[in-house]
Amino acid sequence: MVFGRSERPRLPTAIKILIAGGFGAGKTTMVGAVSETRPLRTEEVLTDRGIGVDDISAVEAKRTTTVAMDFGRITLSNDYVLYLFGTPGQERFWFVWDELAEGALGAVILADTRRLADCFPSVDYFERRGTPFVVAVNCFEGAQTFELDEVRMALQLDPSIPIVMCDARKRDSSREVLITLVKHSARLRAEPVGT
Amino acid sequence: MTPPADHDEEHWVDPEIIRPYVVTRGRTRPAHGRFDLISMALAVGPLPGPDAGLDPEHLRILQLCREPKSVAEIAAHLNLPAGTIRVLLGDLFDRELVSAQEPQSEVDMRDVRMYRAVLDGLRSL
Numbered sequence: 439m440v441f442g443r444s445e446r447p448r449l450p451t452a453i454k455i456l457i458a459g460g461f462g463a464g465k466t467t468m469v470g471a472v473s474e475t476r477p478l479r480t481e482e483v484l485t486d487r488g489i490g491v492d493d494i495s496a497v498e499a500k501r502t503t504t505v506a507m508d509f510g511r512i513t514l515s516n517d518y519v520l521y522l523f524g525t526p527g528q529e530r531f532w533f534v535w536d537e538l539a540e541g542a543l544g545a546v547i548l549a550d551t552r553r554l555a556d557c558f559p560s561v562d563y564f565e566r567r568g569t570p571f572v573v574a575v576n577c578f579e580g581a582q583t584f585e586l587d588e589v590r591m592a593l594q595l596d597p598s599i600p601i602v603m604c605d606a607r608k609r610d611s612s613r614e615v616l617i618t619l620v621k622h623s624a625r626l627r628a629e630p631v632g633t
Numbered sequence: 634m635t636p637p638a639d640h641d642e643e644h645w646v647d648p649e650i651i652r653p654y655v656v657t658r659g660r661t662r663p664a665h666g667r668f669d670l671i672s673m674a675l676a677v678g679p680l681p682g683p684d685a686g687l688d689p690e691h692l693r694i695l696q697l698c699r700e701p702k703s704v705a706e707i708a709a710h711l712n713l714p715a716g717t718i719r720v721l722l723g724d725l726f727d728r729e730l731v732s733a734q735e736p737q738s739e740v741d742m743r744d745v746r747m748y749r750a751v752l753d754g755l756r757s758l
Contacts, residue, residue: 449701449734452671478709514754521671541739617755624748
């Protein structure tokens with residue numbers, strides 16, 4: 439027996455936010471802190487000809503790479519589910535970033551003040567792509583504290599881009615970062631909708 | 634699984650690479666549609682019996698999707714690449730065993746109601 443279309447329960451619409459930053463900046467930590475389950479991992483198997491390869495016999499001859507992405511889920515309501523994706527760290531996987539960034543609500547760039555330069559590529563990428571983003575300075579224990587203005591200057595961030603302190607291990611702190619991003623994205627992109 | 638000591642390095646293919654192709658019988662794209670990493674799927678109707686001609690992986694997806702799940706979640710739970718899950722979901726969609734929902738698109742990102750819903754949801758966490 440198959441349900442008629444009208445009887446089918448309505449499916450929630452998924453929204454995604456990317457969590458970017460350098461290696462060890464706390465991406466997976468933040469995903470885990472604010473998601474409803476421990477971080478999950480999904481893998482795409484890629485060959486150097488891309489995903490659309492039909493002939494298995496050719497696999498031997500090509501380099502295969504597995505790109506792993508950690509992600510988490512937040513069920514917001516019956517209508518919306520939010521997914522947080524940690525971006526793959528290696529910059530040679532830009533094409534995976536392109537797929538992830540497509541249709542994303544925005545991105546959080548986690549900055550580690552001990553290795554601030556590590557988040558330059560993320561800032562450049564999202565600026566170029568026009569994806570709304572905020573910078574969250576992850577306050578590691580033992581890290582020298584910087585004024586947010588100093589970090590903003592070092593990253594050459596536009597004054598309109600929010601920059602906040604956070605503790606990626608803490609649920610409340612990570613949630614505040616997400617709220618800052620959603621408000622910023624709404625300011626940039628939302629339009630009143632006629633009924 | 635350990636390769637034999639005298640195996641020829643160049644001809645060894647990692648079984649982790651092969652398994653996804655076996656599960657989909659070599660197909661790399663779903664028959665219809667395109668499932669995004671966060672397209673949502675939900676099983677429709679009762680679980681088909683063993684005579685329905687479905688593979689174990691199809692049945693596991695149907696069991697998992699009694700609650701709405703994304704392609705990425707299904708892939709993580711079945712420990713298969715997302716591309717493989719897209720193919721299997723395409724099979725189930727063709728047989729009307731799952732319904733699917735595309736994610737919020739880039740165009741929909743202008744919808745002010747969506748932002749309100751997301752903010753409300755985050756604040757009530």
